[in-house]
Amino acid sequence: MNIEMLMALLGEGILLLLLGAFIFGNSFKRPEAKRRANELLCAVLTPEQYSQLTQRGHIDIPSPSDPERIYRVPKYPGRVQVREKGRVTMWLCLQPYDWVPDADVVVIHKLMIEADEETYLQKANQITPFSFDYNVAH
Amino acid sequence: MGMLRIISKRGDDRLFWNVQDAQAGDAEATAAIQEAERIFAKARAKGATAFRVEPGKPVERLEQFDPQASEIIMVPRVVGG
Numbered sequence A: 001m002n003i004e005m006l007m008a009l010l011g012e013g014i015l016l017l018l019l020g021a022f023i024f025g026n027s028f029k030r031p032e033a034k035r036r037a038n039e040l041l042c043a044v045l046t047p048e049q050y051s052q053l054t055q056r057g058h059i060d061i062p063s064p065s066d067p068e069r070i071y072r073v074p075k076y077p078g079r080v081q082v083r084e085k086g087r088v089t090m091w092l093c094l095q096p097y098d099w100v101p102d103a104d105v106v107v108i109h110k111l112m113i114e115a116d117e118e119t120y121l122q123k124a125n126q127i128t129p130f131s132f133d134y135n136v137a138h
Numbered sequence B: 001m002g003m004l005r006i007i008s009k010r011g012d013d014r015l016f017w018n019v020q021d022a023q024a025g026d027a028e029a030t031a032a033i034q035e036a037e038r039i040f041a042k043a044r045a046k047g048a049t050a051f052r053v054e055p056g057k058p059v060e061r062l063e064q065f066d067p068q069a070s071e072i073i074m075v076p077r078v079v080g081g
Helices: A003-044 A047-056 A102-115 A117-123 A129-137 B019-023 B027-045
Strands: A058-062 A069-074 A080-084 A087-096 A125-127 B002-008 B011-017 B049-052 B060-062 B071-075 B078-080
Touching: A003 A047, A003 A102, A003 B002, A003 B011, A047 A058, A058 A102, A069 A102, A087 A102, A087 A117, A087 A129, A102 A117, A102 B002, A102 B049, A102 B071, A117 B078, B002 B027, B011 B027, B019 B027, B027 B049, B027 B071
Parallel strands: B002 B071
Antiparallel strands: A058 A069, A069 A080, A080 A087, A087 A125, A087 B078, B002 B011, B049 B060, B049 B071
């Protein structure tokens, strides 16, 4: 074995070690991130909303601009239902650009809907029942 | 006490400050406010949105850092999915 091969092997070994440390470190950080995110969620939601989230898997956030509209935000990543008079009128898709814990995503939806509904609706991709049927049919 | 929470992959990063102490001339308290303001501006420049969250009051979007706020939550840049 010559010196170049030895150096190449050593380099690969160091790279593998660094990759392992990165993956190992992240897998330990995520539970802590989730715990902190749950703390924030608990602080931001009303007791009724928190109870609804744990029991039904979603929270209903009333629209600040339309008393007949609610936004049904799921506990886990997914589409937000827009419901008017009990019927789904639209689905919304909005997510953080970078990964954050699921509980933080719920906080993001709540804050944006309650404080800046217009921007929220502008940024979210909107899927109406008609467009959904159209996409399925074609 | 004021608190700045920045939502991130770590859950949220928190910074605390005390306006009363800063007004009383405490250098550390003043530095804490300046640091919070700097982080606020940096997050805004990256596309984050800030919200003032006060107990018993409606959530309010915040364009500029307010040291009088008891809690500010910064939401990272969002995109349509």
